[in-house]
Amino acid sequence: MSVPPSTPRRHATYDTTTPIATPQASRAHSSSHIVQASPHYTTTRRHSLYGTEDRIILDPGSHIWKVGFSGEGKPREVSYADKDTGSPLWTLNRAPDLIDREEEDRLLEARLQTSLRAVFHDSLLTDPKSRKIIILETPLLPLHIKDMFARILFNNLQVPSISFASSHLLALLAAGRVTGLVLDCGHLESTALPIYSSRPLFPHLRTTPLAGSRLSSHLKALLLLFGTYHPPIQSLSAPATQYAPASARATRVPEELLTDTLVEELKTRCCFVGETIDLDVRIASAAAFEEPGTPSSERAMSESGFSGTSGDEGSVDSTSQQTPTSSGFSATAPSQAPSSIGRSPASEGHLQSLANLYTRSSTATDLRIRVEPPPSQQTGTGRGTLLVPGWIRERAAEVLFEGGDVDESSVAEVILDSLLKVPVDLRKSFASGIVIVGGTAMLPGFIPRLHAELVRAISPSLMQGATTPTGKPRRPRPSTHDRYAALRPLIPYFAILNNPAPPSPTTSRASANAGKSPAFTPATMAWIGGSLAGVLKIGGTEVAREKWDAADAQAEPDEDDPMDPLIQTPKPTGWSILPDWTRSPLPNGAPSAKAGPITQPVLNVVVSSPPQATAVGA
Numbered sequence: 001m002s003v004p005p006s007t008p009r010r011h012a013t014y015d016t017t018t019p020i021a022t023p024q025a026s027r028a029h030s031s032s033h034i035v036q037a038s039p040h041y042t043t044t045r046r047h048s049l050y051g052t053e054d055r056i057i058l059d060p061g062s063h064i065w066k067v068g069f070s071g072e073g074k075p076r077e078v079s080y081a082d083k084d085t086g087s088p089l090w091t092l093n094r095a096p097d098l099i100d101r102e103e104e105d106r107l108l109e110a111r112l113q114t115s116l117r118a119v120f121h122d123s124l125l126t127d128p129k130s131r132k133i134i135i136l137e138t139p140l141l142p143l144h145i146k147d148m149f150a151r152i153l154f155n156n157l158q159v160p161s162i163s164f165a166s167s168h169l170l171a172l173l174a175a176g177r178v179t180g181l182v183l184d185c186g187h188l189e190s191t192a193l194p195i196y197s198s199r200p201l202f203p204h205l206r207t208t209p210l211a212g213s214r215l216s217s218h219l220k221a222l223l224l225l226f227g228t229y230h231p232p233i234q235s236l237s238a239p240a241t242q243y244a245p246a247s248a249r250a251t252r253v254p255e256e257l258l259t260d261t262l263v264e265e266l267k268t269r270c271c272f273v274g275e276t277i278d279l280d281v282r283i284a285s286a287a288a289f290e291e292p293g294t295p296s297s298e299r300a301m302s303e304s305g306f307s308g309t310s311g312d313e314g315s316v317d318s319t320s321q322q323t324p325t326s327s328g329f330s331a332t333a334p335s336q337a338p339s340s341i342g343r344s345p346a347s348e349g350h351l352q353s354l355a356n357l358y359t360r361s362s363t364a365t366d367l368r369i370r371v372e373p374p375p376s377q378q379t380g381t382g383r384g385t386l387l388v389p390g391w392i393r394e395r396a397a398e399v400l401f402e403g404g405d406v407d408e409s410s411v412a413e414v415i416l417d418s419l420l421k422v423p424v425d426l427r428k429s430f431a432s433g434i435v436i437v438g439g440t441a442m443l444p445g446f447i448p449r450l451h452a453e454l455v456r457a458i459s460p461s462l463m464q465g466a467t468t469p470t471g472k473p474r475r476p477r478p479s480t481h482d483r484y485a486a487l488r489p490l491i492p493y494f495a496i497l498n499n500p501a502p503p504s505p506t507t508s509r510a511s512a513n514a515g516k517s518p519a520f521t522p523a524t525m526a527w528i529g530g531s532l533a534g535v536l537k538i539g540g541t542e543v544a545r546e547k548w549d550a551a552d553a554q555a556e557p558d559e560d561d562p563m564d565p566l567i568q569t570p571k572p573t574g575w576s577i578l579p580d581w582t583r584s585p586l587p588n589g590a591p592s593a594k595a596g597p598i599t600q601p602v603l604n605v606v607v608s609s610p611p612q613a614t615a616v617g618a
Contacts (some may be wrong), residue, residue, distance in 0.1 A: 054069045054070050054071060054131075054534070055069070055070040055131065055132045055133065055134050055163075055534040055539065056068075056069060056070075056119075056124065056126070056131045056132070056133050056134070057069065057070055057075075057134050057136070057527055057530040057531050057534055058119065058133060058134065058135050058136065059075075059136040059167065059526055059527045059530065060081065060115075060135065060136070060149070061081065061186055061187060061439075062081065062088040062089055062090050062091070062186070062187050062188050063080065063081055063088045063089075063186075063187040063188075063212070063213075063439075064078065064079070064080060064081065064187070064439055064523075065077075065078070065079055065080070065081050065115065065119070066078050066523075066524065066527045067119050067123055067124060068124075068527065068531065069124070069531075069534075070134070070530070070531050070532075070533075070534025070535050071531060071534065071535045072531055073528070073531070074524060074528070075524060075527050076123060076124060077123040077124075078523075078524075079123070081115055082111060082115065083115075083118065086260065086261060086264070087260065088187060088188070088213075089108060089111055089112065089115070090108060090142075090145060091188065092188055092189070092209065105144065105148075108145075108148065109148050109151075109152070112148055112149065112152055113152050113156060116149075116152055116153065116156075116157065117156075117157070120157065128153070128157040128158060128159050129157075129158045129159065129160070130160070131159060131160070132159070132160055132161045132162075132163070132542075133153060133159050133161070133162045133163065134162075134163045134165055134530050134533065134534050134539040134540070135149060135162060135163065135164050135165070136165055136166075136167040136170060136526050136527065136530050137164050137165070137166065137167060138167055138168075138184065138186070138191060139166065139168070139191060139193060139200070139202060139205055139581065140189065140191060140205075140207060143578065143580055146164065146578050146580075147578065149162070150162055150543065150548065150578060154545050154548045154549075158545070159545065160544065160545055161542050161543060161544045161545060162542070162543050163539040163540045163541065163542045163543070164540055164541065164543075164578065164579050165530060165533060165539050165540035166193075166200055166540070167184060167437075167526040167530075168182040168184060168191070168193040168195060168200060168437075168526075169182075169195055169198065169200055169529070170526050170527075170528075170529030170530045170532075170533055171184070171435055171437045171525040171526040171529050172195050172435055172529070173198075173529040173532060173533065174518070174520060174525045174526070174528040174529035174532065175435050175497050175498065175517040175518065175525065176517065176518065177433055177435070177497065178195070178197055178198045179195060179196050179197055179429050179430070179433060180194075180195055180429075180430065180433030180434065180435055180497065181193070181194045181195070181415065181418060181419070181430040181431070181433065181434050181435070182194075182195060182434075182435045182437060183411065183414070183415055183434065183435070183436050183437070183438075183441075183450075184437050184438045184526070185211055185212070185400075185411060185436065185437075185438035185439075185440040185441045185446075186211055186212060186438045186439060186440065187211055187212040187213055187439065187440070188209070188211055188212075188213055189207050189208065189209050189211050190207065190208050190209075190210060190211045190400075190411050190414060190438070190440070191205065191206070191207045191414075192205070192206045192207070192414040192415050192417075192418045193205050193418070194418055194419075194422050194426075194430050196426060196429075196430075200581075201422065202581045202582075203421075204418050204421040204422050205418070206409070206414040206415075206417045206418045206421075207414065208403075208407075208408055208409045208410070208411065208413070208414050209407075209408060210399065210400050210403065210408055210409075210410060210411060211400075211438075211440055212267075212438075212439060212440040214399060214400070215267060215396065215397060215399060215400060215440065216260075216263050216264065216267055218396060218399040219263055219266065219267055219271065219392070219396045220258050220263050222392045222396055223253050223258055223263075223266075223386075223388065223392065224252070224253055224255060224258070225351065226355055226389055226392060227252075227253040227386065227387060227388060227389070227392070228250050228251075228252075228253070228386075228387040229250070229251050229252065229253045229254065229257065229384060229385070229386055229387070230249050230250055230251075230384055230385040230386075230387065231249055231251065231373060231377060231384045232373060232381055232382040232383060232384050233249075233381060233382070250387075253386065254374050254376075254377065256374040256375070256376065257371060257373070257374045257384075257386070262371065266369075266388065267396075268442075270367055270388065270393050271393050271394075271396050271397065271443060272364075272393065272394060272397075272443055272444040272445050273394075273397045273443050273444065273445035273446045273449045274361075274362065274364075274394040274395060274445065274449075275445075275449065275452070276449065276452050276453070276456065277357070277358075277361055355391070358391040358394070358395045359389070359391050361391075362390050362391035362394050362395070363390075364390030364391065364393050364394045365390050366387060366388065366389050366390050367387070367388040367390070367393065368385050368386070368387055368388075369385070369386045369388065370383045370384070370385060370386075371383060371384055371385070371386045372384075397443055397446070397449075400440070401449065401450075401453050410453070411450060411453075412450060412453035412454050412457050413457065415434065415454060416454065416457060416458065416483075416484050416487060418430075419431060419487055419490070420483075420484070420486065420487065427487070427490060428490060428493050428509070431487075431490040431493045431494050431495070432493045432494070432495045432509045432510060432513050433495070433497060433513055434494070434495065434496045434497065435496070435497050435498060435517065435525070436450065436496060436498060436499075436522055437498075437522045437523070437525045437526055438522055438523065439522075439523045441522040441523070442521060442522055442523050447496055447498065447499050447500065447501075447522075448499060448500070448501045448503075450496070451494060451496055451499060451502075451503065454494055455491055455494060457484055458484040458485075458487045458488050458490070458491060459488075459491065460488065492506040492507045492510060493507055493509055493510055494510065495509070495510040495513040495514035496514060496515075497513055497514070497515070497516060497517035498515070498517040498520070498522060498525070499514055499515045500515065501515075502514035502515040540579070541579040543577055543578065543579075547577060548577065551576055551577045554576075
């Protein structure tokens with residue numbers, strides 16, 4: 001049977017004389033044909049000795065983790081560090097006893113291993129053996145936690161290399177700057193770090209524990225003091241005319257009702273930062289409520305006193321009945337008020353006066369949230385109602401701006417304290433290039449309020465505008481209590497790069513910087529900088545797995561040495577090879593003027609930089 005002429009012959013498919021165009025040849029000759037490696041960005045997939053060149057960017061906070069690939073514009077997943085419980089992996093406190101501390105470290109290592117395996121196998125769906133890792137670290141991350149990360153990634157997951165990069169530096173890189181002052185307001189602490197020409201000035205770092213965890217505890221204390229809870233009705237079989245009104249069923253908020261999950265949801269979805277209240281109005285309101293004989297220590301109590309009462313709410317009877325007052329709060333009836341509140345009448349009156357002040361100045365609406373009753377009160381039908389006053393939503397973040405004692409500076413004070421430590425000739429550059437990052441900075445109105453607090457903290461006081469007896473204006477003199485008098489000339493130059501609502505600038509430098517950062521959210525700016533650093537291969541000091549294995553072999557104790565008392569507890573491997581700015585020498589900067597002339601064979605040049613310039617290289 002003959003084959004029709006229109007039918008192609010089968011041997012034409014295997015004709016070796018006709019060249020076959022391969023994808024590599026077509027890609028080399030035609031620039032329009034590009035094989036994309038990811039739908040998120042238009043770059044080809046590159047390969048290296050270990051595997052795929054696209055690195056994994058890991059931002060492991062104590063509470064929230066952000067993971068993804070380099071070159072992408074946003075993380076693949078943002079989740080809790082511990083997905084099962086939602087609690088932070090580590091805190092600022094460690095057990096003082098050595099045995100208890102070792103037990104905490106073993107538990108932390110097990111939880112870290114579970115979280116890191118979920119990153120590769122559940123979130124990114126990739127092989128860890130072919131991916132280099134860039135870990136974003138804060139300057140105060142403990143070295144034993146870094147050692148745990150490296151041990152798990154190298155020994156358990158077999159990653160080829162790890163790079164530890166500064167989150168402050170990468171956040172500034174995402175803002176398009178190499179010089180500036182970065183404030184990272186996270187969950188455990190708020191840290192301000194100046195960076196000059198991509199060099200972090202670690203000796204000028206300032207930190208405060210006023211951050212997301214303190215805001216959560218403060219919000220919980222406010223709800224326990226001034227919130228209202230309406231439990232569900234006891235039965236649905238009674239006639240509607242016999243139902244007790246909501247005001248009669250109102251009680252104090254039970255402490256077991258405010259779980260960490262509920263407080264976190266209230267903080268992220270309902271709270272915002274209000275504008276600054278005039279100090280004269282606050283003083284007048286407090287003076288109007290003061291009673292004769294009130295101690296001065298009680299009068300000077302700031303708004304942060306709400307947090308100081310958080311340990312006493314557990315003694316409040318959650319079943320005590322309350323009646324609404326004219327101010328809109330649910331006040332406890334005098335006959336049923338508990339006697340073990342633990343606060344003096346003056347302290348209670350001051351808290352109530354501040355609550356009245358915030359109520360008059362607040363325009364936020366009250367929220368009614370349907371919540372599950374606590375286990376001890378699940379005797380009714382349905383869910384209860386939690387009434388959140390509007391002023392609590394607006395003024396819960398005041399604890400971040402009020403500050404506490406010397407060890408608990410406000411978020412504005414840590415920036416100003418860092419500016420006081422830097423060289424004088426660099427203060428203007430840092431003040432006009434401030435970047436605010438972190439999850440707590442995501443609160444609406446946080447960044448504009450921070451700018452207002454910076455200006456208010458260093459503004460001249462009212463006493464400096466007085467005149468002398470001769471009628472001439474009195475020259476302002478910095479007093480011993482005026483800490484930020486030296487920063488007063490910087491008021492026109494303050495500019496926050498990622499300020500969504502910058503004020504009207506007064507100088508050209510402020511107008512060129514305020515609000516000019518790319519529109520990235522403060523919580524992801526550090527990760528985006530790490531994504532950019534991974535593409536440019538500038539992700540910090542890289543530790544290869546071969547170097548880790550060699551250091552791990554050297555760290556094994558010698559069993560034949562009877563003089564070694566620490567045979568059973570060898571020193572961690574990471575203490576010798578992991579980068580740590582507190583132990584390794586800092587890079588050299590500008591030479592000091594006190595060092596004398598620079599020895600050169602031909603030229604004799606004397607560097608006339610000020611003595612403060614030594615801090616640039618510090």
